[in-house]
Each structure stands twice: as structure tokens, then as C-alpha cells.
Amino acid sequence: MQQGTALPDGAAEGDVRPLDIATMRDSARRLLAEDAEPPMPExxxxLTLTLRGHMMLLIPAVEDATRGLPKDDIPRACALACVGEARMRLNLEPGRTLPAGIAHAQRLARSVNALCDHVENLGGEHR
Known part of the structure; x- marks a missing residue:
């Protein structure tokens, strides 16, 4: 028995929208900029959920961008290593304190930036 996945309203099968890399980088910058103010708990x-969502979109985009590359290609290996680390970070839980939660979100933000870099460097779809 095959399970289906529901598509968003108005989306047709095969309807792939370009990634909004600029917005994803802006979300990461909110935590990583040199002059970034620490976020309030709310x-x-x-922000953490937003970054996780960005990663969930970026991971398959990076994987898709590596598909045509030779198995021994160094940019491919780097991109797939980044995907592995991003998946690991998605499985981690933030700490219970505000500083631990901020540190967790910063790690997610660094993964978002790295995945965006790989999408751009490998010529993946984005706007």
C-alpha cells in the first residue's frame, strides 16, 4: 500500500517553487550578525521553527543539486557532509535555558547559511 502526501492548496504535483535564499539568509542573520540582539523567549x-523549516527545504535542494556530479567530486562531498550535519542538528533538542536555546538556534542558523551556500555554488534553483 502506497501512502500519499497532501499538497498545499493550489499546488499541483511537480509544482516546485524556487527557494527564497535571501529570506533564509535574513533569518540566519537575525542570530549570527555581529550586532544581533539576543531574541526574547517568544x-x-x-525563529527556531523558521530555521528548521528552511533546513527542511534546503536539504533536498542540496541533495538534488549534487545528483549530476561525479561520486568523487569534492564540492559534492562537501555539500553532502553539510546535509548530514544539518540532519543531525534537526534531530537535536534545544536546552531548557534561554542561552542554551539561543546557542541551538545559532547552530541551526549556521547550517542554513551553509546549505544556502551549497545551493548557490552547485547551481540549484533559487530566487
Whole structure:
């Protein structure tokens, strides 16, 4: 028995929208900029979920961008290593304190930036 996945309203099968790399980088910058203010607890939760969502979109985009590359290609290996680390970070839980939650979100933000770099460097779809 095959299971289906529901598509968003108005989306047709095969309807792939380009990634909004600029917005994803802006989300990461909110935590990583040199002059970034620490987020409030309510904002941190939203930001963490946003970064996780970005990663869930970026991981398959990076994997797709590596598909045509030779198995021994160094950029391919680097991109797939980044995907592995991003998947590992998605499985981690933030700490219970605000500083631990911020540190967790910063690690997610660094993964978002790295995945965006790989999408751009490998010529993946984005806008």
C-alpha cells in the first residue's frame, strides 16, 4: 500500500517553487550578525521553527543539486557532509535555558547559511 502526501492548496504535483535564499539568509542573520540582539523567549521559539523549516527545504535542494556530479567530486562531498550535519542538528533538542536555546538556534542558523551556500555554488534553483 502506497501512502500519499497532501499538497498545499493550489499546488499541483511537480509544482516546485524556487527557494527564497535571501529570506533564509535574513533569518540566519537575525542570530549570527555581529550586532544581533539576543531574541526574547517568544521570538526564539518562532525563529527556531523558521530555521528548521528552511533546513527542511534546503536539504533536498542540496541533495538534488549534487545528483549530476561525479561520486568523487569534492564540492559534492562537501555539500553532502553539510546535509548530514544539518540532519543531525534537526534531530537535536534545544536546552531548557534561554542561552542554551539561543546557542541551538545559532547552530541551526549556521547550517542554513551553509546549505544556502551549497545551493548557490552547485547551481540549484533559487530566487
Amino acid at each position: 521570538e526564539l521559539s518562532t
